[in-house]
Amino acid sequence: MTRSLLPTHSDVRAAFPHGVATARELVAFGFSERTVYKRCLDGGPWQRILPGVILLFTGRPTRDQQVLAAVLLCGPGCVVTGVEACRRLGLRRGLPPAPVDGGYAEVHVLLPDSRQVRCCSYVKTERTGRMPTAVSRGGFLLAPLPRACLDAARCMTRRGDVAELLSDPVQRGLCTVAELASELTAGSRRGIALPGQVLAGLRAGVRSAAEQEARRMWRGTGLPEPMWNATVRDARGAVLGVADCWLDDVAMAWEIESGEWHMSPADHDRTVERAARFTAAGVVYTATKPRRVRLDRAGVVATLRATYAQAKARPRPPLHATPADAG
Incomplete structure (x- = not known):
């Protein structure tokens, strides 16, 4: 030519x-x-x-151009999963920082078993006999949220990151704990220890990395087993709020309170307002920052025991609580 x-x-x-x-x-x-x-x-x-x-x-290519290049490398029928898919499906918590434009962060791509494309540069390829039914976002075919979350979580090494990642879609109603657990059971056995432990906490109602840490600490308090993320109502049935940790026998609430775990100032304002409603209704309320849970367990345990004794010493108010729907 x-x-x-x-x-x-x-x-x-x-x-x-x-x-x-x-x-x-x-x-x-x-x-x-x-x-x-x-x-x-x-x-x-x-x-x-x-x-x-x-x-x-x-x-330098944009992030969209990088992902498109990865898809073209892998060929028709491939599906983006893992961190990149989670981010494109709207998740933020627990994920590594988004790459700045032109940054080459990993793109995890699922391929049918019959396809052979080697991992290369920033592209991680994974052959699977369980190709998911893809969802489309911004022109890209992505794994459904439960699959993308578990594919990302299996590669993480920090418990807090896994807890934040898996609790985020549950809190926001994007998927259920049951869907995540089903994906964990059906998928690869590689890297399932941390996700499995986190999902056990989610089934019990724990909804953040800070609450996961608090739940592990609670076992050493000698106090009754609480409800996590329980919905508390007054005698008329009006909802007062959701308590991070609820001791139903004495109507005591423990909040894991810190701006580092809130997604916006508005969320923090709602937390303060909820605490005021609890106190007005007769709940014995205490709050602890996640940092103190990590660094001063003995002090936190002593505070919780003293707060429980105070709650037990007064008449219990007519409040009702239901556990979180872990389904």
């Missing part, structure tokens, strides 16, 4: 509006394979981001 017959820059831009294409697509479009790779040499107008995948510009 002579140079005059090559597709123009406008032709290429119209055919590949995202600025990413496979070498095979470019050859089919009218370029020779030699021309494609020559244009990727130093000083050329293109660059190779992954084997057989070309950026049709110079400079």
